[in-house]
Amino acid sequence: MAESGYSSTIHIVGLGGAGTNIVESFLRNEKTMDLLETGVSRLSLMALDIADPDIKSLEETHKIVTEVMKRNGVPQERLSLIAQSIKFPSAEAMFDFVQHKFKEHLTNDGIKVKKYNPWLPSTVAIPPLAGGAGRRRSLAKAIYTLNYYQLGIIKSLINMFKDHALSSITSPIILIIFGLGGGTGSGIILDFARHLRASVGSGVPIIGMGILPCAGDDPPAKGYSGYNAVMEFSSVLNRETNEAIVKGLGEVYRNPFNAMLFLPLMPAYSKTGNIILARDEVDEMVTEMIYVLMDFDMADVLSGIGTEVGLGENNIHTLSMVKVNYPVDAYVNAFKSKLEMMQQLQTIRLEKLEVLEMINAVLGVKHREVSQLYKQYLIRTNAFSEDEFDEKLRQLVHGSPRFDEDYNLYIRGVQGQIRDWIDEALQFITTIKVMAEDGTIEDSIVNLVLQGEDGQYQDNLEGLMKNLMRTHTDFGVLKGAIFERLQQLVPSSQVLSVQQKRLLEDFMNIAELTDKTLEILRFYNETRHLTDAMIRRYDILPQDELQPINFQEIKSELTTLYHLLQLMVRTPQDEVKMIDEHLTYLQALIGKFRGRREGVENEIFRLEERKKRKEFDKDKYEKESGGFLRFGKKRYARDRLKEIERELRVSDEETLNLTDDMDSVEKVIELYEDLLKKLEVTSDYRKKLTAILDLAKEYQALFSEIIKSKKFYERTTELTQEEQVKIIHKIVTEQEDALSREGILTEILDVEHFKDYMRSVVRVYRTPNIMGLKSSFRSDYLWVTVQSPPGLWDSDLTQELNTALAGYVTGDVSKTITVREVAARDPWVIRIVVVGARGKVEDLASYDEMERINRRASDFEASLSRSFLVEHNPSLEELLKKLR
Numbered sequence: 001m002a003e004s005g006y007s008s009t010i011h012i013v014g015l016g017g018a019g020t021n022i023v024e025s026f027l028r029n030e031k032t033m034d035l036l037e038t039g040v041s042r043l044s045l046m047a048l049d050i051a052d053p054d055i056k057s058l059e060e061t062h063k064i065v066t067e068v069m070k071r072n073g074v075p076q077e078r079l080s081l082i083a084q085s086i087k088f089p090s091a092e093a094m095f096d097f098v099q100h101k102f103k104e105h106l107t108n109d110g111i112k113v114k115k116y117n118p119w120l121p122s123t124v125a126i127p128p129l130a131g132g133a134g135r136r137r138s139l140a141k142a143i144y145t146l147n148y149y150q151l152g153i154i155k156s157l158i159n160m161f162k163d164h165a166l167s168s169i170t171s172p173i174i175l176i177i178f179g180l181g182g183g184t185g186s187g188i189i190l191d192f193a194r195h196l197r198a199s200v201g202s203g204v205p206i207i208g209m210g211i212l213p214c215a216g217d218d219p220p221a222k223g224y225s226g227y228n229a230v231m232e233f234s235s236v237l238n239r240e241t242n243e244a245i246v247k248g249l250g251e252v253y254r255n256p257f258n259a260m261l262f263l264p265l266m267p268a269y270s271k272t273g274n275i276i277l278a279r280d281e282v283d284e285m286v287t288e289m290i291y292v293l294m295d296f297d298m299a300d301v302l303s304g305i306g307t308e309v310g311l312g313e314n315n316i317h318t319l320s321m322v323k324v325n326y327p328v329d330a331y332v333n334a335f336k337s338k339l340e341m342m343q344q345l346q347t348i349r350l351e352k353l354e355v356l357e358m359i360n361a362v363l364g365v366k367h368r369e370v371s372q373l374y375k376q377y378l379i380r381t382n383a384f385s386e387d388e389f390d391e392k393l394r395q396l397v398h399g400s401p402r403f404d405e406d407y408n409l410y411i412r413g414v415q416g417q418i419r420d421w422i423d424e425a426l427q428f429i430t431t432i433k434v435m436a437e438d439g440t441i442e443d444s445i446v447n448l449v450l451q452g453e454d455g456q457y458q459d460n461l462e463g464l465m466k467n468l469m470r471t472h473t474d475f476g477v478l479k480g481a482i483f484e485r486l487q488q489l490v491p492s493s494q495v496l497s498v499q500q501k502r503l504l505e506d507f508m509n510i511a512e513l514t515d516k517t518l519e520i521l522r523f524y525n526e527t528r529h530l531t532d533a534m535i536r537r538y539d540i541l542p543q544d545e546l547q548p549i550n551f552q553e554i555k556s557e558l559t560t561l562y563h564l565l566q567l568m569v570r571t572p573q574d575e576v577k578m579i580d581e582h583l584t585y586l587q588a589l590i591g592k593f594r595g596r597r598e599g600v601e602n603e604i605f606r607l608e609e610r611k612k613r614k615e616f617d618k619d620k621y622e623k624e625s626g627g628f629l630r631f632g633k634k635r636y637a638r639d640r641l642k643e644i645e646r647e648l649r650v651s652d653e654e655t656l657n658l659t660d661d662m663d664s665v666e667k668v669i670e671l672y673e674d675l676l677k678k679l680e681v682t683s684d685y686r687k688k689l690t691a692i693l694d695l696a697k698e699y700q701a702l703f704s705e706i707i708k709s710k711k712f713y714e715r716t717t718e719l720t721q722e723e724q725v726k727i728i729h730k731i732v733t734e735q736e737d738a739l740s741r742e743g744i745l746t747e748i749l750d751v752e753h754f755k756d757y758m759r760s761v762v763r764v765y766r767t768p769n770i771m772g773l774k775s776s777f778r779s780d781y782l783w784v785t786v787q788s789p790p791g792l793w794d795s796d797l798t799q800e801l802n803t804a805l806a807g808y809v810t811g812d813v814s815k816t817i818t819v820r821e822v823a824a825r826d827p828w829v830i831r832i833v834v835v836g837a838r839g840k841v842e843d844l845a846s847y848d849e850m851e852r853i854n855r856r857a858s859d860f861e862a863s864l865s866r867s868f869l870v871e872h873n874p875s876l877e878e879l880l881k882k883l884r
Helices: 016-028 030-038 055-070 090-110 139-152 154-164 184-200 224-237 241-250 268-273 275-293 298-305 329-379 389-396 403-435 441-447 459-468 475-492 497-539 551-566 571-627 631-679 683-707 721-732 741-747 752-765 795-808 847-855 858-864 878-882
Strands: 008-015 045-051 080-084 171-179 204-211 259-263 316-325 715-716 782-788 817-823 827-839
Touching: 008 016, 008 154, 008 184, 008 275, 016 030, 016 045, 016 055, 016 171, 016 184, 016 275, 016 551, 030 045, 030 055, 030 224, 030 497, 045 055, 045 154, 045 184, 045 459, 055 080, 080 154, 090 139, 139 184, 139 224, 154 782, 171 184, 184 204, 184 224, 204 224, 224 241, 224 259, 224 858, 224 878, 241 878, 259 298, 259 741, 268 275, 275 316, 275 782, 275 827, 298 782, 298 817, 298 827, 316 752, 329 389, 329 403, 329 497, 329 551, 329 631, 329 721, 389 497, 403 441, 403 459, 403 497, 403 721, 441 459, 441 475, 441 497, 459 475, 459 497, 475 497, 497 551, 497 721, 551 571, 571 631, 571 683, 631 683, 631 878, 721 741, 752 795, 752 827, 782 795, 795 817, 795 827
Parallel strands: 008 045, 008 171, 045 080, 171 204, 204 259, 259 316, 316 715, 782 817
Antiparallel strands: 316 827, 782 827
16 A cells, blocks of 8 residues: 555546546546645546536646645656546548548548448537537547547647556555436447546446436436446347357457446435535545545455456446544534633633613613602602611502513523523533532532522522522522632632633522623612603693603613613623614713703803892992981892892702712713713723634634535434533543543444444435436345444445345345445544445436437437447347347
8 A cells, every 4th residue: 555545546537527626626626736746646637528617627736736736845747637628620520531531541440330420410409519518428429539539639638648648656456437318428438438448448347437427317318328328238248148249249349347337316315405516515525435435455346346357237336425423523623622612611601791781781770770760759749758668668569550560571581691691601501510429519619500400590500590480589599699609719729720720610600690690670660660650740740830741851870771782691692783773872871960960060050140240239239238228228128138048058958969960960970971981982891802713713714614514415414412511521620641542432422322323323224216226126246335434334234235235135135235344534434335336227216207218309309319339220220130
């Protein structure tokens, strides 16, 4: 085996659109670059097509790959690509070649031409070749032979391909890939293969791979084009028939293939429902198959399905693959990303606590403001008593029949969001169970933090927070008791890692946020109900006794604070979307309060100016009341003096009240500005929020990749909850060395779960359609290659595979089913490649429809769908009868 680890290098020829696309898929695959970088092998690729687009796409991909090779320092000579779109000089030149010149080339090749058939009449309409041969296999043959014999282009390309392929250090194998139902690939494959065999000699294995048509193909592809192609192949692969052809027409028609494999398109089409997507997925599957085939000695499988076996009518071999991903590495990467996000959430939750304190402080100001309005109302209605005020206030608020109902509604509004926080944190917190033995400190911590099956919900933080409708009344007290115990136990643990202790601290912060949220909701509910009560009472007071009070502004402000509270408990994704809208409301409130402050300042200034005038008048009347004026004027001065002194006292009281209002407004503005600074775009809070969102997207992308719908041939086993917890435990306890392949096998993998899943995957082979065969298929030989990492596949799974395939074999399972296991290069991927060997043409699942459509085809359609030996006879069946 070479240093690259591959037993041989497979050089690929793609014919037609299907073959060209698979060559491009192979070239794009990252394993191809790895192969080129090893330096132990040269890779030769070739693509021929009549249509232009696929060839151009392949050339663009080749440019990209060569640029990568340059950057990586990989010598350009390690990769050779020949991509050629074949055409003809003119229709007249092509018709002339078929009618008059090709016979001479056949004779020169040593072919016995008893009666030459110029198969392409000049009356045939030539379709626009930019789109290919249009399922006209006879046209593709004419274009190919013209380019090979008369123009010499293809002969030169084959020699170039041979020279590069045979210079490979490892044993070369040539794989020719084509679409059976197409015009170009299936129309030129047999002529191309015999020319290639003549060039490379008999020592190089040539394997053909034909993509079978499916129900999603157009009628010619899944009908007469595909039917005639498969019947022509059968005549070559059947040793007896091929010997008759060689004996009657010449040695050049000897079967050029060491093996021929057919790959079904129908399973891909059944899964995707779209022929384009189905072809793309088959392209990728074939690429993966090629690397599996390179990983073992092909002589082993060829001994059962190769030309040397001497097959008769049972000459059809189908190829299928199932790929199973055990995505443990993907889970590890996803959980590492999630942990990084959790670390960011820990810091932002502390900032959220600060924001909630600010909201609570603003609510305190609003509550005092509305309480003062209630006090003024009681004074105006002669019902005020200082000793009874607090009790009256409490009864007014809590006496409302809707108070508790509204409070419960508010709690329900945040319950789901808080549960999301809890569930997110529990994914990591539950890892402490792994190391919590009975009676230990860690066991006590588990009981205080997590709700057990038999535990009371009020005895642990998880239960408290998940049952807020039952615990909200005593939440603070119960939480405080649990906190007191945890603050003693957590620092004392010598088993928990630093990361686990931080996670516990964060879980306690979630409980603190929950407690503060409940407190604010209750405070908000009290203030809102008090405001509603004031609206009703002030409505019945005489308006001329009142200064105008805008209760709607107060309610609007309370609503803004409530929405801001809700914002703080939302997910980062929702918070990012909504935060700027809330900042707009905050800015509007700040603007209103600044306007209110300006109004109060103006009023204070007005009072001070009036006070100055009154004090001037006071001085004046003080002098007059004590001077030498007449008695009447003195009396008038004394009366005015008393009136002015009373007015000054009222003015002082008004100034004092306005100063209190000013202090209150200043306090609110300061709190709102602090909130605004905390949440503005350039704040640390927003930067952390953005970082969390980026990490959440990264985690979501990683996890979506794990669970997303896979290609038709792929299966992904989901890790059990226990396996996931073990992985997270290794990460948070800083034991990432244990997440090596060996560590996962011994400490993480749930072997029985994995085997059960693999058994379900293996059982898909009980349905023959996955192999492109009918239920009537029976064989005396099946070949299976299992590419698996060490430790994942065992004899039990081999037995399960034999059982699934046993219904297709005619003899002893141990003698008719060969299972070979090879080491996988991917650490957690198993590929099962099955060759359904030695079937008949009629066993193909697509045969019945091909035969039915062909039977209904017109003579013209049938003639254009012929290729192999059409130069000798338009009817293959008639020709074979004569040759036999």
